[in-house]
Amino acid sequence: MRQAFSAVSISALLAIPGAGIALQSLGSLIAVLLVFALVRALGMGSDVRIADEAAARALAEEARCGFDPIEVALDRARIGALLRNSAGEVMLIRRHGARFAARVLSSHAGARLDRGFLTLSTEDPHFGSITLDLGERAQVWAASLRRLGVRA
Template identity: 35%
Template sequence: MVIPPLLLQFLVSLTAILALYGLARMLGFGSKPKLVDEASVRFKAGEVEDGFVAERIAISKPGDTALARDANAQIMVIKRHGNRFAGRILSDQTLVREEVDAIIVDCGDTQFGSVRLSLDQPSIWVDAINRL
């Protein structure tokens, strides 16, 4: 049986692509990071703002956003941005509105955008943000 050269080249290329895809998935490339616990939120908050030590934390149900408050009553919103996390310290210019099971936080930075957080007790955080 003679295999045409173009078909052989296609099959070898397809095998190589699938092997590279499998290797990338095995190494965790392309996966979406999550905020799984308070320690991960503290770590990300410290990366965003040097010296920020979160004392109270709320992680959204999907694990892609969080709120953190420090001892100085500063509140930081953290969201996934690609395969990393970005955050902003909220100010008195921050707009927040409550929905049935979530809050929408708009920190006023157009590049950061607004953040939807699906929290267990959203009204506590709405009050805290409004007091800024």
């Protein structure tokens, strides 16, 4: 009896002019809000930045266990960083969506200096290239990358 009453009630609601559109709109609104909540919960779409040198060091350690940087250069916009360890290895960290990706540079062939901007690319085509705004430190880092050699 209760089910019949519910079916009759829904039929009666839908018979009201404009009720079907209102219910569709309400359903769409609820779906959009659920998608919004899911996106926020997953951290998607946020503007992720490297907070400071300590955060860059933590990202380097996460990318490669035991990589202990002695020198760090952060991009002014905090979307990337260069880190050098005591062995002379240089790690490039760049923003990749809502996360960060890192690669150890094997040569200076992908480095291009333009005033305070240093553009870097790696041998990994999926990593892409990034232009870091390092200010006055860009020239120092570009010169130090020459120690890495050139790709064959």
